Amino acid sequence: MSETSAPIRQALRDALPGAMKARDTPARNAIRSALAAIENAEAVVPETTGGPPATSEHVAGTAVGVGVAEADRRELDEDHTLEIVSAERDERLAAAADYRARGEEQRAAELEAEAAALDAFLC
Numbered sequence: 001m002s003e004t005s006a007p008i009r010q011a012l013r014d015a016l017p018g019a020m021k022a023r024d025t026p027a028r029n030a031i032r033s034a035l036a037a038i039e040n041a042e043a044v045v046p047e048t049t050g051g052p053p054a055t056s057e058h059v060a061g062t063a064v065g066v067g068v069a070e071a072d073r074r075e076l077d078e079d080h081t082l083e084i085v086s087a088e089r090d091e092r093l094a095a096a097a098d099y100r101a102r103g104e105e106q107r108a109a110e111l112e113a114e115a116a117a118l119d120a121f122l123c
Contacts, residue, residue: 008081009038011121019117026113034088034118041084042073082122089118 012031019027076084096111 007078008085008121009035012038012085015121024117026110027117030088030092030114030117033114034085034121037084037088038076038081041080042076044071044074085118085121089115089122092118 012035016028016031016035018024019031092111092115096108096115099105099108099111
């Protein structure tokens with residue numbers, strides 16, 4: 001992890017234990033989801049090697065060996081990390097509007113609480 005992506009990610013990581021101890025379910029869910037979205041954005045699709053396929057009857061056509069599936073992760077800057085968290089918030093607000101339109105007020109309120117929890121990291 002680079003220093004440029006640390007502030008928002010670290011703030012989310014620091015807030016997670018407190019949300020769990022306080023049994024703040026909306027904040028806990030939102031923080032976990034945002035951290036997972038950041039981790040997913042850093043993943044890179046591994047390049048296929050042109051090496052020979054495995055000849056084992058137990059491993060059909062895959063590369064075999066220690067570290068063969070290892071890949072470096074992308075480094076996200078702070079702006080991209082903020083965009084991800086903002087998108088997570090926006091998705092929750094859009095879903096809450098959909099739930100409210102269908103008359104599911106409780107689920108809409110839960111999603112709005114999660115969005116509010118993420119707002120705290122965006123200001």
